[in-house]
Amino acid sequence: MKRPAFSTPRALRAPRSSRWVPGNHFELLENGEEFFPRVFQAIADARREVMLETFILFEDKIGQQLHAVLLAAAQRGVEVHVLVDGFGSPDLSDRFVGSLVEAGVHFRIFDPGRRFLGQRLNMLRRMHRKIVVVDGHLGFIGGINYSADHVADFGPEAKQDYAVQVRGPIVAQMHHFTREAVLRRQDRKRHQAAGITGRPHAGTAHAMFVTRDNQQHTNDIERHYRVALRAARSRVVIANAYFFPGYRFIREMRRAAKRGVDVRIILQGQPDMPIVKTAASLLYDHLQRAGVRVYEYCDRPLHGKVALVDEDWSTVGSSNLDPLSLSLNLEANVIIQDRAFNAHLHRRLSHLMEHSCKQVEATAPSRWNGLRLLRSYAVFHLLRWFPAWAGWLPRHEPHITLANPGAAEPAGSPAT
Secondary structure, three states, rough: OOOOOOOOOOHOOOOOOOOOOOEEEEEEEEEHHHHHHHHHHHHHHOOOOOEEEEEOOOOOHHHHHHHHHHHHHHOOEEEEEEEOOOOOOOOOOOOHHHHHHHHEEEEEEEEEOEEEEEEOOOOOOOOOEEEEEOOOOOEEEEEEOHHHHOOOHHOOOOOOOOEEEEEEEEEHHHHHHHHHHHOOHHHHHHHHHHHHHOOOOOOOOOEEEEEEEOOOOOOHHHHHHHHHHHHHOOEEEEOOOOEEOHHHHHHHHHHHHHHHOOEEEEOOOOOOOOOHHHHHHHOOOHHHHOOOOEEEEEEEEEEEEEEEOOOOEEEEEEEEEHHHHHHOOOOEEEEEHHHHHHHHHHHHHHHHHHHHHEEEOOOOHHHHHHHHHHHHHHHHHHHHHHHHHOOOOOOOOOOOOOOOOOOOOOOOEEEO
């Protein structure tokens, strides 16, 4: 088997649980206008099984369209599993969920939690993944939730975001993973073969399916980013909505820029939460002094989680580059080794930078004063230690709860 040309230093080898899988095809889907029709049609065409995980599902026009295709699939005998996050999808009505359950949908909630004085307190260690697998051979993964704010007619607050449609052997890993997340323990061995059997080659891309959890894979996604940054030789473009990564991540970005790599980051200029821009801006000086170029996307809120390195490495997924995603939440990305996909993603991000972003100018040295130096020093050391501090935060064991408690399956099963 031909191995990818992308090499990694021994000191930053990828986790041994990850491996390149050849023979895949990826298609970039930009925003809800491209993503939702593909997913809804795939579910409408499903013959045997639909596995769907999402952080947010709202009962707006997008949620209702998803509801309709899931309901129709279950009614024609398709095995349908839905997993939503209890914090991200807190207000689904009994009618919305109940009609799906009555049709046979296995509807589960990740760590639903309880409200206190009307407030949701279950905000840590969320199931933040967005994955769909249909009939075990067609997959979707990215950052797009099922809500109307992912389509342009929502207005100025509509999100800019990305996902991919996936065909090929890597879908087998996605399929196995999504079933493992929701099946009862006694059923996992019985279904294991369904998740790992070979799929026919669909293209030329090598790929990895990489996840982050709070048990065995606590830093896999961040580690793959750092592997790519360490090996970068010509260009790096990172577009990420929530950017406040750790010390080692920032160090690799600075080192890449200092050795002549064109390193660019696209962040939120019109953030959905003001603190997002404030936090990221604390890093600008530190990055720009090393040669990193900072762009702010100003058309609408940026929600993407994509990156590319050189001419063949790319990643798309659910993971932001902030403490929640890198140290607490359950996330999933694909890493893609393919020049054609990389080139297409680069064209789209370049178009974004040229037409919808402003480049943040580095602060003139004369304005560099003691207060800003102290602030940079404090932020630098906060980033250095936050992964260790994250382990001190509340660590209850989240449960996946089946929406119909009268079913034969136990109401709660430990989350993976």
